[in-house]
Amino acid sequence: MARKTIYNVAVVGATGAVGQKIIKILEDKKFPVDKLKLLSSKRSAGKKVFFDNKEIIVEEATPDSFAEVDIALFSAGGSVSKKLAPEAVKHGTVVVDNTSAFRMDEDVPLVVPEVNETDLKLHNGIIANPNCSTIQMVAALKPIQQAFGLRRIIVSTYQAVSGSGLQACEELEKQTKQFMENQEMTAEILPVKGEQNHYPIAFNALPQIDVFQENGYTFEEMKMINETKKIMHAPELPVAATCVRLPFFKSHAESVYVEVDKEDIEVADLWRVLENADGIVLEDDPGTQTYPTPLSASDKEDVFVGRVRKDLDKPNGFHLWVVSDNLMKGAAWNTVQIAERLIKNNLL
Amino acid sequence: MARKTIYNVAVVGATGAVGQKIIKILEDKKFPVDKLKLLSSKRSAGKKVFFDNKEIIVEEATPDSFAEVDIALFSAGGSVSKKLAPEAVKHGTVVVDNTSAFRMDEDVPLVVPEVNETDLKLHNGIIANPNCSTIQMVAALKPIQQAFGLRRIIVSTYQAVSGSGLQACEELEKQTKQFMENQEMTAEILPVKGEQNHYPIAFNALPQIDVFQENGYTFEEMKMINETKKIMHAPELPVAATCVRLPFFKSHAESVYVEVDKEDIEVADLWRVLENADGIVLEDDPGTQTYPTPLSASDKEDVFVGRVRKDLDKPNGFHLWVVSDNLMKGAAWNTVQIAERLIKNNLL
Numbered sequence: 001m002a003r004k005t006i007y008n009v010a011v012v013g014a015t016g017a018v019g020q021k022i023i024k025i026l027e028d029k030k031f032p033v034d035k036l037k038l039l040s041s042k043r044s045a046g047k048k049v050f051f052d053n054k055e056i057i058v059e060e061a062t063p064d065s066f067a068e069v070d071i072a073l074f075s076a077g078g079s080v081s082k083k084l085a086p087e088a089v090k091h092g093t094v095v096v097d098n099t100s101a102f103r104m105d106e107d108v109p110l111v112v113p114e115v116n117e118t119d120l121k122l123h124n125g126i127i128a129n130p131n132c133s134t135i136q137m138v139a140a141l142k143p144i145q146q147a148f149g150l151r152r153i154i155v156s157t158y159q160a161v162s163g164s165g166l167q168a169c170e171e172l173e174k175q176t177k178q179f180m181e182n183q184e185m186t187a188e189i190l191p192v193k194g195e196q197n198h199y200p201i202a203f204n205a206l207p208q209i210d211v212f213q214e215n216g217y218t219f220e221e222m223k224m225i226n227e228t229k230k231i232m233h234a235p236e237l238p239v240a241a242t243c244v245r246l247p248f249f250k251s252h253a254e255s256v257y258v259e260v261d262k263e264d265i266e267v268a269d270l271w272r273v274l275e276n277a278d279g280i281v282l283e284d285d286p287g288t289q290t291y292p293t294p295l296s297a298s299d300k301e302d303v304f305v306g307r308v309r310k311d312l313d314k315p316n317g318f319h320l321w322v323v324s325d326n327l328m329k330g331a332a333w334n335t336v337q338i339a340e341r342l343i344k345n346n347l348l
Numbered sequence: 349m350a351r352k353t354i355y356n357v358a359v360v361g362a363t364g365a366v367g368q369k370i371i372k373i374l375e376d377k378k379f380p381v382d383k384l385k386l387l388s389s390k391r392s393a394g395k396k397v398f399f400d401n402k403e404i405i406v407e408e409a410t411p412d413s414f415a416e417v418d419i420a421l422f423s424a425g426g427s428v429s430k431k432l433a434p435e436a437v438k439h440g441t442v443v444v445d446n447t448s449a450f451r452m453d454e455d456v457p458l459v460v461p462e463v464n465e466t467d468l469k470l471h472n473g474i475i476a477n478p479n480c481s482t483i484q485m486v487a488a489l490k491p492i493q494q495a496f497g498l499r500r501i502i503v504s505t506y507q508a509v510s511g512s513g514l515q516a517c518e519e520l521e522k523q524t525k526q527f528m529e530n531q532e533m534t535a536e537i538l539p540v541k542g543e544q545n546h547y548p549i550a551f552n553a554l555p556q557i558d559v560f561q562e563n564g565y566t567f568e569e570m571k572m573i574n575e576t577k578k579i580m581h582a583p584e585l586p587v588a589a590t591c592v593r594l595p596f597f598k599s600h601a602e603s604v605y606v607e608v609d610k611e612d613i614e615v616a617d618l619w620r621v622l623e624n625a626d627g628i629v630l631e632d633d634p635g636t637q638t639y640p641t642p643l644s645a646s647d648k649e650d651v652f653v654g655r656v657r658k659d660l661d662k663p664n665g666f667h668l669w670v671v672s673d674n675l676m677k678g679a680a681w682n683t684v685q686i687a688e689r690l691i692k693n694n695l696l
Contacts, residue, residue, distance in 0.1 A: 197636070204643040205596065255555075257605075286560035312573065
């Protein structure tokens with residue numbers, strides 16, 4: 001049988017922030033789409049979306065939506081993925097899932113193509129897309145791990161509100177207006193929609209992303225810790241994370257401390273491996289005040305690294321500043337990239 | 349001679365953000381003021397300020413301004429301090445200086461009263477007030493150092509624009525308006541007023557506070573590193589810092605990682621010493637989403653600590669979230685506190 005060259009693709013969560021980005025990237029990257037099926041909740045079904053100058057009507061996602069679908073890109077929340085991804089797999093569809101539903105499952109590869117593309121071969125129908133803050137960090141650290149080994153990671157994050165969805169963006173906008181008009185700010189969404197307490201994010205910083213776990217860490221922090229170990233194939237690697245939500249709309253930044261195995265390397269050695277790494281753009285020149293920021297990284301697909309410094313006490317310690325658009329490389333772009341690599345590696 | 353019980357006080361930089369706070373705190377705390385002299389640049393001289401219901405006319409600061417002044421609180425920039433503080437000392441005035449001019453001088457004590465009050469005894473006319481981001485960190489870490497020993501510190505900061513002065517606050521406000529009205533944001537002040545390049549701070553994060561040093565660290569980062577060692581009397585203590593400016597007006601937050609000497613302590617042990625520490629308020633209960641934020645700490649004089657977690661790999665590692673108003677404990681309140689302690693210890 002001749003191998004397919006164009007594919008039936010479904011996007012689940014087609015009307016959400018990430019779903020919309022996915023559709024745009026499929027178009028921009030000329031992904032080899034035969035038929036595109038756009039799926040959503042019952043509430044959003046019926047909406048019209050343009051793809052390649054054709055109008056597509058969004059349909060309600062049901063277990064039967066996946067007949068004839070080669071690949072489905074899920075981005076509609078964990079409960080939808082848990083319910084519908086196994087149904088899609090029953091139809092022979094390969095699922096790339098952008099939620100946390102299957103990420104830590106042993107038989108589900110968790111993939112950042114620049115880091116662990118070969119894990120795709122092990123898939124059983126579902127491939128998980130990692131958490132946004134994890135993706136950009138492992139993308140920046142993989143070339144360092146390969147060249148010099150990694151002994152530990154300590155990260156403090158600076159995360160955009162779009163990581164909490166469209167409603168969180170609207171909340172930042174609303175509170176900003178309230179503040180500028182000297183009104184009291186009202187908080188209903190952040191830090192976590194379903195939680196008891198809500199605090200203003202405008203002109204503030206919230207050291208809580210997702211719910212608290214038994215051990216005092218938030219789920220976002222534990223995602224960074226556990227997913228990093230899985231993606232980097234380093235179950236024993238010490239990883240620590242503190243995750244903070246901040247009042248900007250797009251792109252996460254991260255202050256990352258790493259210890260490498262080698263003690264005789266310098267900033268220039270890190271620059272060299274980062275400059276040559278896939279998907280990484282080095283923006284690092286103190287002399288010209290060159291470093292990435294959330295605004296400068298927004299709407300771009302790469303991971304930007306700057307402020308590379310050697311620790312002043314630990315000869316094998318380095319500090320980095322890593323910035324990337326959380327909806328692009330952190331979500332939609334990495335999802336489409338996985339789909340591209342599945343095709344390239346004949347794994348559909 | 350009977351010891352004085354009221355003092356002639358001068359505030360240098362009386363019309364600035366910190367100067368104004370100092371005047372208000374002197375009033376609120378009923379500092380034993382005999383005569384209050386308000387000094388400024390020529391440009392601001394002539395302005396009128398109310399203190400204890402009396403109008404005081406701001407005068408231009410000159411070398412002769414300090415005759416009969418017992419204590420002068422300087423907050424008018426490093427160059428003013430370098431020029432006028434030695435002149436004040438010649439008049440027998442004791443200077444508390446809130447700039448970086450003398451902080452690292454060997455014969456100038458650098459003091460956070462809760463941490464190293466006894467260093468005040470060594471003064472030769474000038475006492476330096478540390479950098480805002482340093483003060484709140486050492487205040488939080490001192491009780492931990494005392495109880496368990498300290499082996500290393502790694503901090504990533506989340507700093508308010510007011511640390512860059514009134515113009516930076518106005519810039520954040522202006523850019524916020526521009527962004528909300530879909531205009532291009534114009535940047536003229538941040539990250540550093542005198543530097544070549546300026547970047548928007550509204551809805552952004554800037555990983556540069558103060559100018560870059562030869563070693564790739566910013567001056568703000570080196571201040572945190574060097575001042576911490578001096579204040580804590582720990583010249584060999586490894587300290588690493590990454591300093592980031594963020595779009596909020598007041599209070600700095602810090603994600604602090606520490607390693608202590610003891611390996612058998614738990615979060616509850618840290619809670620206990622922090623709860624009993626002078627000037628520290630523990631706000632740490634994941635179960636009720638209790639943690640400090642820049643907004644919750646603003647206009648308060650204490651240092652707030654939350655999110656205390658044990659590192660998941662290092663048995664002697666802990667993570668903390670430290671928040672304090674950078675103009676209060678980080679500047680004006682610590683300055684007035686030093687003045688109070690000078691009196692209490694009979695050191696004027």
